[in-house]
Amino acid sequence: MSALPQVVGVVGGGRMGIGIAHAFLLAGAQVTVLERDHEAADHASAALLTAIETSVARGTTEEPREELVARARTTINIDDLADSGLVVEAVPEDLPLKGQMLARVEGVVGADAWLASNTSSLSISLIAQALARPERLCGLHFFNPVPSSKLVEIVRGVASAAQLIDLAQQWVVEIGKTPVTVNDSPGFASSRLGVVIALEAIRMLEEGVASAEDIDAAMVLGYKFPVGPLRLTDMVGLDVRLGIATYLHETLGDRFEPPALMREMVAAGRLGRKTGQGFFQWED
Incomplete structure (x- = not known):
């Protein structure tokens, strides 16, 4: 039985955010990418479509293009993340910004939803201080370029729930990558x-x-x-x-x-x- 949430949200539609969204999409999830304005959302939508078409053309997925496109969307409305079982934050490396965005997400998702940050070096424990429930956050550090990278670094914050770390390891395997798990420390391992x-x-x-x-x-x-x-x-x-x-x-x-x-x-x-x-x- 799959541990992967049926609906995954991604905050930030840059190169890393689109790569993360694409990885979960190919694994069977419905994906919603949140961007700051219409121009950025249009750019993210075009980038995700290109990634889908590349996967189909290269035969890295057996799903038809139309089915993948139907499960992918971009938005500027944070309320559209409300049905997500997992939301991955992929905004620039700024501690207050990450905390603020995740706190906003926490305010709209369900009580059983999990949160993750794609930070490559910032403290998960410090980011989690912005949350009402810090135990629902871990690090999911993807590598650039996401489609060809096999590694995802799972970062355990001081408050991260043990269940979340176990699930994160399963998610990473289900999207075809290899997890390594580290305790929260500056720069992690990678x-x-x-x-x-x-x-x-x-x-x-x-x-x-x-x-x-x-x-x-x-x-x-x-x-x-x-x-x-x-x-x-x-x-x-x-x-x-x-x-x-x-x-x-x-x-x-x-x-x-x-x-x-x-x-x-x-x-x-x-x-x-x-x-x-x-x-x-x-x-x-």
């Missing part, structure tokens, strides 16, 4: 390790140790990384990784201090793939 490697790669580039291409090649060929740390930073976004590094620097100390090169590139708008230029040139 971001903490990933960011420290990326920061050292940036320092090596800053110090002229090697080119960006050669630093990445050393990790791909020597350590079997699927993608080098500098290219991955471009894909994630230098601004996103700077935010994570700044938070980890504040909570864990100087080993996470962002390099000057990273700050300079963000200030100059060289954010990686989304701006066309970071450590590498991007044409998409």
Whole structure:
């Protein structure tokens, strides 16, 4: 018997939110994506449709396009999340914003609904303080790009219900991914390790140790990384990784201090793939 809720809500229709919505949709859920205004909702709807059509074209789902589209919707009305059994928050990495959005969601969903945050580094326990029932929140940290990533990091906050963690592990398996479960700690396991490697790669580039291409090649060929740390930073976004590094620097100390090169590139708008230029040139 499936543990997956019949209806899943996603707050935020950016790249990560659409990827999360798509994953639950392919697993059989009805999905509602909440966005802030009509323009953003239209963009999210188009992105989700593209993801559906790509899955159908590649044969990664046997469901007809029409059935998938019929179970997917976008909205700007938070009340449309009321029938969700699970709502995953995927708004930008801002602690007050995440808490405020989840508190609003908590006010409209049923008493038996569960909540999750896709935060990649912020404390689930602190986010949960905004809730009337903090035990109904855990972290579900998906990875970019969601469709091809096999990992979801489940984060157990100090108040997270044991039943929720058990269910989260089942949900992750049902959407075709592998769960790892960690206790709430700055950066969890994945971001903490990933960011420290990326920061050292940036320092090596800053110090002229090697080119960006050669630093990445050393990790791909020597350590079997699927993608080098500098290219991955471009894909994630230098601004996103700077935010994570700044938070980890504040909570864990100087080993996470962002390099000057990273700050300079963000200030100059060289954010990686989304701006066309970071450590590498991007044409998409």
